[in-house]
Amino acid sequence: MAFESLADRLQNTFQRIRGKGKVNEADVKEMMREVRLALLEADVNFKVVKDFVKKVSERAVGQEVLKSLSPGQQVIKVVQEELTELMGGEQSKIAVSSRPPTVIMMVGLQGAGKTTTTGKLANLLRKKYNRKPLLVAADIYRPAAIKQLETLGKQLDFPVFSLGDQVSPVEIARQAIAKAKEEHHDYVLIDTAGRLHVDEELMGELKEIQELSSPDEIFLVVDAMTGQDAVNVAQSFNEQLGLTGVVLTKLDGDTRGGAALSIRAVTKTPIKFVGMGEKMDALEPFHPERMASRILGMGDVLTLIEKAQANVDADKAKELEQKMRTMSFTFDDFLEQLGQVRSMGPLDDLLKMLPGANKMKGLNNISIDEKQIGRVEAIIKSMTSNEKEQPEIINAGRRKRIAKGSGTTIQEVNRLLKQFEDMKKMMKQMTNMQKGKKKGFKFPFM
């Protein structure tokens, strides 16, 4: 069951009704069914879906969509606008207490990623705000949870406060704050144990920590893959503690992340950060409009563009364009371009951001093997400058040498040469086409 993007679904629906000339309420209803399905497949809570669809269809049945020439796209626009609005603006600020230290409590279910997020947050506080956080190991229940935080602290060079697993978390928090004051830490991050939102005893413990430490922030850490239950969890934690923010973790997976919408709708608490990987700097601000696209299965083009802008030198791109036009594109240029694309991050991640990429059969599972690219690089680097500029001079003897030098096989060298030739041909065609349209040429890989 590959997820089809909402855009495609709506397109299909619309194609069926297009022949009628005019779109009526029944057609809108059919489109709304698709919206509903898309949201349910993305794990948005069914009640939130219900309210949302009701709201969107009111707008759609109103003049906006019916009069439009492209109702399908108009519906997408309305849906996306409403979704983005529902998800709130971008709010990744972290509170600063006027009387330091600022206390942040990390709470959530088991396995959501609280300890890892605590490490990432400390890292962010230091890197971006030049703060000096103290990490507090208050998870005395899960075996080796304290050790986990201590290891992270060591890796990142942060002090970790712990009193072992025989002292109550409330006492740990109390002493940690006292110590932070003494040693002039401006932030205290309390990593609490994972607990079920229906566990009264443990929820009571959190309330005690809260009363004692009067935290400036209480972050609920939630797994982005959470299903319908996200609503119950977020609501419970919010009612009992009054959350100030949500951190959505494991968003580097392939989940659509509908939980984000459910949580936001139920708690009205902003999602502040998203966890995007296992590395300690993989904590990013939350972008509502990107999340909206993702939930709808429409890809994350914005992030892709942003990455491209950050990593591709505009002048070089122009130069390259010129080369393609004049057909003087060489292996050196190819190598450089590979480097630029790679600097945007793992290729798998880039691919995932393309709209429809998760729909294409095969593409979903392929992985671009980074090692393969490494081999391509090795082959090119084993060529002489002459060979790079004039690949046509590469004869059998040279191929053999290149294969040997790069630790690959002659077949692999042949394949690359063939691909390069094909690519040049394609570029020629493309440039010709573009000339006809009088548009600037765009990068081949983007």
Next chain:
Amino acid sequence: MSFFKKLKEKFTQQSDAVTDKFKQGLTKTRDSFTGRVNDLVARYRKVDEDFFEELEEILFQADVGYETVEQLIEELKMEVKRKNIQDPVQVQSVISEKLVDIYESKGDSNPALNIQEEGLTVILFVGVNGVGKTTTIGKLAHQLKEEGKKVILAAGDTFRAGAIEQLEVWGDRAGVEVIKQAAGSDPAAVMFDALQAAKARGADVLICDTAGRLQNKVNLMKELEKVKRVIEREVPGAPHEVLLVLDATTGQNALNQAKTFKEATNVSGIVLSKLDGTAKGGIVLAIRNELEIPVKFVGLGEKMDDLQVFDPEKYVYGLFANLIDKEPEEYSAPE
């Protein structure tokens, strides 16, 4: 006797600890079980579109997933038409029968582990981050040890901070040996060591922990394939079980998880963890429906004996309890 009654009776008659655990996991909804059946029935005098719509939503709420729900509702509607059922009470038994059907019609549903009578049995645990692999291993080690087996654990999660120590604590609790290397070492090498140790010491069962990994991380999935290859090479016929641990709170992504992990490691069974919360893990029905992987265990808490053998009838009863637990808490609709 209706299926529904049968289920209820099964629950009331059995008083062993196993059922108690299951009950505890479902207490909130169980308390007023009968009362709520009446509620639902009272609200609906006849089986109409509204009834089905509500039913559909209840199944969505349990994360059963769109396709499976649609399929189920379609079949139900046909059944209702065919048998000319008008009383919601009757429909209920049909629903539970259908749900159990979905589960049992697909391949082998025996939850028993494939434990070798002679020689070493190797069980490999896989799953995404934070689902409870290490905890489940601890519980399973305890259980097998109680059964008189000699168990060894392999600390194959060399990546996450504190993972090795976590497994060691569980090893201590269960009283079984843990084979480990330093953090950051090659998990395949750890497995190799553990396999040699298990063979040398004449262990009955070797349980292998692995680092949590998101299924779309290709390199990490390849690493897992390598771990499995090492096991295959060292012990013919192993791993005898590859258990995928799924967090019951996970939504539709669990299907992707099952698919990808199955491709990489040929998953033989599922452990549905964290079923003691309010989540129902209904996605296992879809997984069963599409991939035919049986659920073998459910995790119902953090204690050593909180791992139970999966029973589809009890599980469906749990979904049902939710079905009868109408309108949980209201929250204000977004403006």
